[in-house]
Amino acid sequence: MTATGIGASVRRKEDQRFITGKGRYVDDYNRPGQAHAYFLRSPHAHATIRGIDTAAASEMPGVVGILTGEDLAADKVGGLICGWMIHSKDGTPMKAGAHPALAQGKVRYVGDHVAVVIAETLAQAKDAAEAVTVDYDVLPAVVETAKAAGAGTVVHDVAPDNTVFNWHLGNPSDVEAAFARAAHVTKLDIVNNRLVPNPIEPRAAVGEYDEAEEAFTLYTTSQNPHVARLVLSAFIGIAPENKLRVVAPDVGGGFGSKIFIYAEETVCVWAAKKVGRPVKWTSDRTEAFLCDAHGRDHVTHAEMAMDEGGKILALKVHTIANLGAYLSTFSSSVPTYLYAPLLSGQYNIPAIYCEVDGVYTNTAPVDAYRGAGRPEATFVIERLVEVAARELNQDPSKFRRKNYVKSFPHQTPVIMMYDGGDYSASLDKALEIADHKGFPRRRRESARNGRLRGIGFSSYIEACGIAPSQAVGSLGAGVGLWESAEVRVNPTGSIEVLTGSHSHGQGHETTFAQLVSDRLGVPIESVTIVHGDTDKVQFGMGTYGSRSGAVGMSAIAKAIDKVVAKGRKVAAYALEAGEDDIEFKDGRFSVAGTDKSLAFGEVALQAYVAHKFSGAQLEPGLKEGAFYDPTNFTFPAGMHICELEVDPDTGVVTIEKFTAVDDFGNVINPMIVEGQVHGGIAQGVGQALFEGALYDSDGQLVTASFMDYRMPRAADLPSFEVGMTVTPCPSNPLGIKGCGEAGAIAAPAAVMNALTDALGHENIAMPATPLAVWRAAQASPHLRPEAAE
Missing domain, CATH: 3.30.365.10 (Aldehyde oxidase/xanthine dehydrogenase, molybdopterin binding domain)
Structure with missing residues (x-):
């Protein structure tokens, strides 16, 4: 074990910029000509929308545009999706109600998105939102978990009794037989209380449209930017994947609440083209309480x-x-x-x-x-x-x-x-x-x-x-749950690791670099971890479910193995030895039984110089990628x-x-x-x-x-x-x-x-x-x- 390798309590590399205020979060991104978005939210838990009058608000100072669910529908922008299909015990699929990014005809909880007001400043957007008149027909609300089924009030027409699914797992007959012969039975009624995640950084989004390239960029607080791009392109229909870049820079905590595709980021990237301006939104804490996905219950x-x-x-x-x-x-x-x-x-x-x-x-x-x-x-x-x-x-x-x-x-x-x-x-x-x-x-x-x-x-x-992807696919998951990595060794021996995992406080820039340092015998300072940008990393599944080490680092380990394997080929040419005679240990490639060796950095340079390669038997360069799907x-x-x-x-x-x-x-x-x-x-x-x-x-x-x-x-x-x-x-x-x-x-x-x-x-x-x-x-x-x- 090296001083910075696997098992060492290395101080986090990324903390230096965080504690000195040099981190870059989404709210730190300001694009030229940007406007600010403010969402008009429902004050009612359940109501029909009879009409929305935006005329007066549209004339207020600084207003760039006001968009509603009707505008989304006119542009054929799809609704938000649930990516895991569950079937009830009778075999019927779950009853998924429509989830438009801006309400269409009905609001279903306090905080539901009714309209977005876009203005030169946030203050102007808030002022204009107060002038928007919404005619609501208020309906009774269904709130209690235990009494929701068959409550009489219907949240979604596709589920008349408010039941999404009746799911089961296990063998009921085996269980009943065991209970029949039991000497003692313990019974318990349990409530697992609803929680609000409350990461230190609220959600935020900046949407931008490049008219010349006909391409979008979304800066967002996401734990899985590639999945966000996939959903926004393939399901919601914002743009083709090759015309949509998603960037998740420093993210100040997530706890799961930033895995999901939300209405606000969808609207910001769509609205950027509608109004011809970059559109920025940052949640305040009350919005976070109302609209971030809650947990448990x-x-x-x-x-x-x-x-x-x-x-x-x-x-x-x-x-x-x-x-x-x-x-x-x-x-x-x-x-x-x-x-x-x-x-x-x-x-x-x-x-x-x-x-x-x-x-x-x-x-x-x-x-x-x-x-x-x-x-x-x-x-x-x-x-x-x-x-x-x-x-x-x-x-x-x-x-x-x-x-x-x-x-x-x-x-x-x-x-x-x-x-x-x-x-x-x-x-x-x-x-x-x-x-x-x-x-x-x-x-x-x-x-x-x-x-x-x-x-x-x-x-x-x-x-x-x-994982594995085959297993979760059989259980209804709409994506695979592998991870990707690419290890790029530069001619000077410095290393860039591109990972599909994403860090929002876990210390990946340190632990991932420790793995590389340990396996390749290089200083940890020479390793850079790149993540969170779909234009840099080809694809990845992000971070949740404590998967970054077991899946993300395993992908890096596989890519490192490929780098070492190619490094042995390069060293064999440079040292004029057989490949089978090349050993790699502690950052050096050596000819077995001799004192002939080259440091890792020297082999990297030889890989790019390529003077000693013969014909087409070995390609120049030292860059390898891997996808890892656990068993x-x-x-x-x-x-x-x-x-x-x-x-x-x-x-x-x-x-x-x-x-x-x-x-x-x-x-x-x-x-x-x-x-x-x-x-x-x-x-x-x-x-x-x-x-x-x-x-x-x-x-x-x-x-x-x-x-x-x-x-x-x-x-x-x-x-x-x-x-x-x-x-x-x-x-x-x-x-x-x-x-x-x-x-x-x-x-x-x-x-x-x-x-x-x-x-x-x-x-x-x-x-x-x-x-x-x-x-x-x-x-x-x-x-x-x-x-x-």
Whole structure:
């Protein structure tokens, strides 16, 4: 291992420009002659549009143009799509309602896009928007997830009962047989609360049209610019792919919310040609609350069957998943194939059956948010396991260990083939770091001080690097899920790596360069990572689902192998030796058994000089590309333990200790991985204790600002105690599993298991705000005087 190679905690190269204010985000792009867009949004959750009067607004100072859904339709601009087809259990396809980028005839949630006003300045656009008159016929709103189906009010005519699909997975007869012979059944009703992603950089877009080239450019805050170009060209019909460039520069966080194709970027690039000016839009925070795709929002009934000794026999789950007013780009996959196949958790469960009803409501669209389906699955199984252990009077850690998968590969009854892991090793290390043996003493001390203390476990597993393409295609995905890379070696030996992955905070410019430095034996400073521009990188599938390492870096590794192979040919010519005699190690090509060698940079120069090449046997240059399509998902797993204290007089929860032991396979940069874990845990704690997007009965978002939507703060979190175990992933050449979502997947269950342990009952749901905790604490059996004994 070199000082900057694989396994080294190298400081992030990109941070220098970020912390000195030199990053370039979409809002930093200003094109010559640009105008500013402001979207007129619906104040109603559900209404018919009788008419839109723009006459007065069009005459206001600075107004360049006002466009509506009628203009979109006249230009035959298609609607936004959902790229994953789900079929109901009766075989019928999901009921996808039309999703125009500007409303056509009807609005379906507060914030729906009614018109766009384009003016010389943003202030002028806002002023003119106030003069636009919209005649609404207000309709009743459907809001509650559990009551959406058959509510009477219809969100989309294609789904008269508001049901998008009735989907299922697993074998119901096997499950019923197991339940029939069970000695004990644990039942639980679970709400997975709706979340607003809130990355630090709001979404933004700049659309530009080059009349001479008849070509468009879109600068956008996207996690997958190539997919954005594909959808905008092939499905929405903005322009042919070769006439549309999409650039995603520095992106300040995404958490999944910037995967999707949104109305605003579609409108900006289309409007640029309509008004003959570049068009720029930057979301404010209220727009982000209203219109960014939300996450989670499940209502679930789950049951688990066990034998006399506590061995799990079967699991059955029924979930109602709120998909909002429209199907977002990947929304249909989240509560189905990204959810149910993870319900087995780390456990050897012989039979599982899951039903999912996807429903429309008059709320913002719901799609992938950090973890995307896996946090929801983990919360179901880990809450069930914890409650089952309590009901059986068994130690929760021992109950888990007894039911862990112990040999690999392991085929679950719900699609997944776990390829490797050691769940007991993570449990052992976590118990040690958390000082589990000392918990009874700490609990007694808390009781003496009038506090309630609890401990909670979360044995999570996730599926990352979604693949192979053949498999996801059979499950309804509309794209392949491979990744591409190109390694360009310059004559001086410096290297440019073009990757289809995209970084929005993960540190790719550092970790990807570490791989190149390690494999080619070159200084990390000589490696540049290029991403986020469809005119530079041919094609890629972007970043989500913790795929960048396992899939994106594996593509780079394949391209590096090709570079080394060609380098051996070049070195053979330059050193006048047989190719089979050339060895490559530590950045040097050597003739075996001799002292004749050339450094990597010297071979690069020889490749371009090409003086010693004979005839057409070897092409000049040193540039190689690769596409990598994994053979399987990767399966990061681990054990998170939360220990907390409750003040029953105020309902305030204090997390005293949080331990995370994760198995991410081989780790490229431990420091960056720990940072990813820390961030994920913070978001998971936020969901458990603070965050919750709430609509009133009229469909108004009552948590539409940070005044009402409580994010976790530094004071809410302890110093996390992080450890790792390593079982290399056998399904990719680097042995990487993925780390970006683990904390958000594991933490909610760990926190809620600790909280219910402290309270002594299960009657509390996320977010467990101080008021909710105070109410629950009044019913705690642990408040009796004898509890302190």
